[in-house]
Amino acid sequence: MPAAVRTEGLTKDYGxxxxxxxxxxxxxxxxxxxxxxPNGAGKSTxxxxxxxxxxxTAGRAEVLGRDVLSAxxxxxxxxxxxxxxxxxTGAAVLAYFxxxxxxxxxxxxxxxxxxxxxxxxxxVRELSTGNRQKLGLIQAFMGExxxxxxxxxxxxxxxxxxxxxxxxxxxxxxxxxxxxxSSHTLSEVDxxxxxxxxxxxxxxxxxxxxxxxRAIAVRRWEIEFTGPPPDPGRFRGIPGVLSAExxxxxxxxxxxxxxxxxxxAAAESEVRELRVRDDDLEQxxxxxxxxxxx
Amino acid sequence: MTAAAFGLELRLRARSFxxxxxxxxxxxxxxxxxxxxxxxxxxxxxxxxxxxxLLGGGDFASIAGWLDTEIASVYGPLxxxxxxxxxxxxxxxxxxxxxxxxxxxxxxxxRTRLLLAKGAAIALLVAAxxxxxxxxxxxxxxxxxxxxGAGKLAALALHLAFLGLAFGALALALGGVTGRRAVAAGxxxxxxxxxxxxxGLAPVVADWLQYLTFFHYYEGNEPLRDGVDPxxxxxxxxxxxxxxxxxxxxxxxxxxxx
Numbered sequence: 102m103p104a105a106v107r108t109e110g111l112t113k114d115y116g117x118x119x120x121x122x123x124x125x126x127x128x129x130x131x132x133x134x135x136x137x138x139p140n141g142a143g144k145s146t147x148x149x150x151x152x153x154x155x156x157x158t159a160g161r162a163e164v165l166g167r168d169v170l171s172a173x174x175x176x177x178x179x180x181x182x183x184x185x186x187x188x189x190t191g192a193a194v195l196a197y198f199x200x201x202x203x204x205x206x207x208x209x210x211x212x213x214x215x216x217x218x219x220x221x222x223x224x225v226r227e228l229s230t231g232n233r234q235k236l237g238l239i240q241a242f243m244g245e246x247x248x249x250x251x252x253x254x255x256x257x258x259x260x261x262x263x264x265x266x267x268x269x270x271x272x273x274x275x276x277x278x279x280x281x282x283s284s285h286t287l288s289e290v291d292x293x294x295x296x297x298x299x300x301x302x303x304x305x306x307x308x309x310x311x312x313x314x315r316a317i318a319v320r321r322w323e324i325e326f327t328g329p330p331p332d333p334g335r336f337r338g339i340p341g342v343l344s345a346e347x348x349x350x351x352x353x354x355x356x357x358x359x360x361x362x363x364x365x366a367a368a369e370s371e372v373r374e375l376r377v378r379d380d381d382l383e384q385x386x387x388x389x390x391x392x393x394x395x
Numbered sequence: 396m397t398a399a400a401f402g403l404e405l406r407l408r409a410r411s412f413x414x415x416x417x418x419x420x421x422x423x424x425x426x427x428x429x430x431x432x433x434x435x436x437x438x439x440x441x442x443x444x445x446x447x448x449l450l451g452g453g454d455f456a457s458i459a460g461w462l463d464t465e466i467a468s469v470y471g472p473l474x475x476x477x478x479x480x481x482x483x484x485x486x487x488x489x490x491x492x493x494x495x496x497x498x499x500x501x502x503x504x505x506r507t508r509l510l511l512a513k514g515a516a517i518a519l520l521v522a523a524x525x526x527x528x529x530x531x532x533x534x535x536x537x538x539x540x541x542x543x544g545a546g547k548l549a550a551l552a553l554h555l556a557f558l559g560l561a562f563g564a565l566a567l568a569l570g571g572v573t574g575r576r577a578v579a580a581g582x583x584x585x586x587x588x589x590x591x592x593x594x595g596l597a598p599v600v601a602d603w604l605q606y607l608t609f610f611h612y613y614e615g616n617e618p619l620r621d622g623v624d625p626x627x628x629x630x631x632x633x634x635x636x637x638x639x640x641x642x643x644x645x646x647x648x649x650x651x652x653x
Contacts, residue, residue, distance in 0.1 A: 145653060149497070149650075149653050152497075152500075152501045153500070154497050154500055154501065154650065154651045154653060155650045155651070155653075156648070156649075156650055171503075173501060173502060173503045174503035176501070178498070178501035180494070180497050180498050180501070180653050181653070182494055182653065183494050183495065183497065183498050183653075184493045184494045184495050185495060185498075186403075186407065186495065188407070189406075189407075197399060197403050198498075198499075198502060200396065200398075200399035201396050201399055201400075201499065201502035201503070201504055202502055202503065203396065203503070237498070240498070
């Protein structure tokens with residue numbers, strides 16, 4: 102299968118254990134790959150190497166079948182932490198990036214701006230973080246690149262814009278284009294990614310489909326009962342349950358696999374509320390990490 | 396792509412250069428207007444060797460000496476070199492520090508061409524500042540009652556522009572190599588001050604030291620009296636080119652912070 106991104110032994114050693122080490126990563130043509138890992142795991146560093154912004158200490162990377170620098174004309178990038186020219190308007194910033202790219206139809210910028218509800222006529226310094234992020238997304242998408250490398254694209258976006266962004270990703274996938282999208286939380290890539298690659302301390306912990314990962318991922322429910330909380334021991338015997346604790350008014354259950362038995366056990370008492378805790382990845386993949394690469 | 400980067404750089408830096416140019420013109424004009432009153436009463440001030448050189452001679456009896464002291468020695472280099480250093484430090488290092496550069500370089504741009512396009516835009520602005528200085532000097536001499544031809548004034552402006560280019564290239568090189576605006580601006584300013592002192596004090600310490608400073612090639616022969624010195628301008632141009640070459644070579648291959 103042709104790959105949009107292929108790295109072999111890709112390494113960036115910043116010393117004292119920081120960096121990316123011996124990364125063999127493949128992003129398949131036409132897929133959306135969620136690139137997950139806690140902050141500092143090396144996601145941004147990997148992306149920056151795929152754009153030629155950082156040079157590998159060892160190993161190699163190939164993007165769209167070419168070397169990383171010449172591939173840039175077909176790659177759209179959103180940096181995780183970026184600024185824009187403060188004194189320019191959004192329109193002027195995007196016009197500049199369009200000229201650097203060389204082949205962006207003006208109508209495309211207007212169309213994207215409308216979709217994201219971006220104000221292009223105010224100077225960047227007057228824009229909120231979310232509105233700057235919209236400009237970042239527009240510049241990444243406007244060249245209709247074959248590959249999108251998006252570093253924490255959802256940061257700062259309100260839920261409505263997040264949905265439009267997800268719609269856009271769907272269209273990109275339908276057109277057979279490829280996306281590498283990083284996040285430090287599973288929930289952000291949950292709805293959009295075909296597969297996820299989990300990076301931990303600069304090394305690839307696992308690459309798998311979301312379905313499979315979800316099955317082995319540890320989930321955490323907070324169950325609040327109408328009456329006094331029942332004995333958490335009720336949950337402990339259920340296969341797949343890793344822990345069950347009482348915390349004041351509610352019981353917290355951590356489990357893996359099917360939710361059915363946990364749900365039924367909870368329903369033996371009157372449930373007032375059930376919260377699915379959006380744990381950070383370190384928690385979610387705790388077991389995965391402990392077991393080492395699958 | 397080169398044209399886009401050049402155009403953007405002009406747009407980003409034009410404002411501060413326009414202000415600097417207007418200031419330079421105003422100060423030149425005022426200096427000229429003050430000459431009839433001050434110059435004639437001060438005459439030639441007898442300053443100790445070294446101090447006189449630092450201040451540009453201290454000869455206030457002629458309009459050439461007066462402008463040499465007031466504009467050519469201190470204010471002109473301060474404004475032109477200062478503007479060039481500020482702009483050159485802001486362009487690569489400044490954009491890198493503000494996390495704009497990574498986004499720019501993710502586009503299909505060649506780093507060397509980007510750096511040179513931005514440098515060329517700043518060079519054009521420095522040249523425009525030289526023209527502004529020349530216009531200010533023309534007004535200045537007219538207000539002082541004449542005494543220096545337009546050609547000699549143009550020579551000073553030209554030397555000043557070349558000095559600005561050399562310091563701008565130094566700041567671009569320090570920024571291109573380190574990616575740090577404070578190093579680019581502060582380092583260049585420190586070098587400028589050190590060169591200024593060395594150039595002024597060289598006659599009392601060791602004459603050969605002045606050949607190490609940009610200021611020697613700027614006004615080692617006084618442009619207001621002797622006109623353009625092509626040899627000295629060639630040295631400044633060569634230094635500028637060498638610094639740009641270093642900037643481009645290092646910037647092309649190094650990591651850019653994101």
